[in-house]
Amino acid sequence: MDFQLKTLSLTQAATEKADALIVLAASPGDEATGPLASLLALAREADDLPAKAGKLLQLYRPEGVTAPRVVLVSAGDGTPASVRTAVSAGVQAVKAANPKRVVMVFAQPVDAAGLRQAMQAAADATYVYTTTKPKADARTVRQLVLGVPDAASLETAFRDSSATVAGIEFAKEWGNRPANHCTPSLLGEAAKALAEFPRIKCEVLGPKDVAKLGMGSFAAVAQGSEEPLRFIVLHYHGAAKSDAPVVLVGKGITFDTGGVSLKPAAEMDEMKFDMCGAASVLGVFRALAECKPAINVVGLIPSCENMNDGAALKPGDVVTSMSGQTIEVLNTDAEGRLILCDALSYAKRFEPAAVIDIATLTGACVVALGGVRSGLFSTDDKLAAALEAAGEQSLDRCWRLPLDDDYAEGLKSNFADVANIAGRAGGAITAAKFLQRFASDYAWAHLDIAGTAWKSGAAKGSTGRPVGLLMNYLINRAAPASEAPAAAAPAAPRKRKPR
Template structure:
């Protein structure tokens, strides 16, 4: 989908030849007929009380005289905040969806950075369609979106960020939405290799290389499946080599049966989403390739299935991780932390300035935070605060949870250095405490996205979170790069 940012007012928007035009109308704005046909039509609707007063209320017109767009929807957006604008754009798109417009103009008469970001992300989310495994797919009809603002140059950076984020988020959705037989570890590796290009290198390790390295925890989880594991290493180089990188680690369990500790059958199909952390890392690197920030980033994706085969690891087994620490596997359904712990140890070789892992790790986090905020755990207060701020700015929020050392007591084992579970109480916290053992002294954060990575029910599907949070956070870590003015962008 193409996005184009233009300087437009009501008069200019009336001349844009598109299938549909959405005008997001904030409180307190007036429409003067002297500003042209579109302003006159909106002004009359306001005068007659046809537009309502609440954010999300809309009025549609067809072939409005003097307006080039075939359909026009003016929608209330309240105070114009990102939240209200998301609500308004989603409502307006709902009014247009049946018409399946191929081209759309979205006019934001009062636009700030957050408004532009919200508008782009919302229209992309609302129009997204998964088609890969459908026999008669109906692809996304919307092909081009013109975003009109009072001063395009002032909002170019926010617009470029939003478009790159859409690109990354949709890649993450694509891979998380695919059924497990269409998203095997080898398929994830191929998706990563497809991202390779100038400044972005990809290396893929197989079972033999992983065994030689000594990643016993990852190997243990992969043992029960016929699908060979992959350990994917992505390197984005936007700064000199001497600059320490940020390392992102994404959990890549392409299907999770629970292993010998088998999950209940109900809703087990949703365990194809258990590689959403890996999908998010792929999405972030796709966005980095477009934005080209001045920093170095490494992505690590341990990818495998968790199956109950004859060779599968058993409850009570003890394995040796890459760090040398031994782990008593009390529950094979706590497998994500096992593959992540080896990746966290591997991350140390890059001498990173920070490590952030992303994982659909615990049902306990869903109980704690639901589907609104991702869980955040961090060993460093500054790192935690910057991630929290990036989440708010990106409209992809998280919430910090504790890491008190007392929680580690639950992970003690008589037969190994540590157990992989600590019981039901504070399950999200004890999982994070397990991971912290392998993060070393580097500032480290863990995002538990079990509640935010996908939706169930009639809206079942991946959300692509936390790609917006991570992209915004990475850009905040990088010094500004001189930019060339560009007219449009493609997502």
């Protein structure tokens, strides 16, 4: 979508040319004079516009307003969460008319957090997947003008939010692709395409490279598939070379049958989403390319399929990881941790400031937290607090779970240094305890996104999470010297390139 940021009052918005006009009004309101202010006052007086966020009133060709369709939407108390609800409702209301240009004006001042949520909600409401559905209706809203009291003061927030939306949509598109259109090789090509942007470099390693590195655990998962594995290494250089990078590690299982420990047939199609951790890393790099924060970031994506053939990994097999630790594979459906552990060992070479792995790792995390919050585990309180704060800021929330050593008892093995699963109890935690063994040399956090990476049912599809959380974390961490866009006159539109 083509977003524009423009200084607009309610009075000015009434004369804006658009197919539809959405007015976001927090309560209580102190609107100025003019046709839109009068409409808001009348609607409230008649109780036709309740104060609850998302409640709306649709009007057609009201007097004094240029746009033929006007939607008055309550933004509740004006908090970012309320703004997000309001924008989602407003955009859904105008979509049926297939508007090409929509103006959305804030009746009250809006801060950076509110603008960010408005843009992300609008993008979510208008996103259409088309990669393997070419006849699907394209996104109808081509241009969204965000009218705010002072555009100049929100320039940086607009730039960063535009970038984040681009990253979320990039992650969604790859997350939604079926497995035959998203093989490890194709994922590698997607990463290489990102290297066309300034400041980004990419290297894609194949089976021979992975064997040479000693990544026996990763290679073992891939051996049951005809699709060759790929180990993707991305670099974003936004700060001095001497600045230690943040390393993001994304689980890239492009399809997960469970291997010999076969999954039930029902909903197995959704195992194409098992690479959403990898998709989120790609999405972050797409966003970094656009907002250019002053920070160094490395992305690591171990990618393969977990399939069955005569060479497939078997329960009871013992594999040797890159770290030298041996692993008894008691369940081949606990394969994500087997590929991540080698990537975590590889991360050490960058002498990182922090390492964050992102993975659709356990059904146990879905049971614990549902689809609302991602599970957070960390050995570093400062890193955990920063990720929690970023989650709250972005409304892409997480919840920290424990890493007590007692949880590792079930991972003991008579035949290897560690088993790849423990019992059913505390499954999300024992999975994190397994990964912790390979991340002892740096500040580390693990995000289990099994419940938040995609939705099932009628709304089936990738959510693009946790790109929003990660981008907020990286932007917060970046030095103040982040590249800023050139200044422009407040009344002039601020554009981002159409997608």
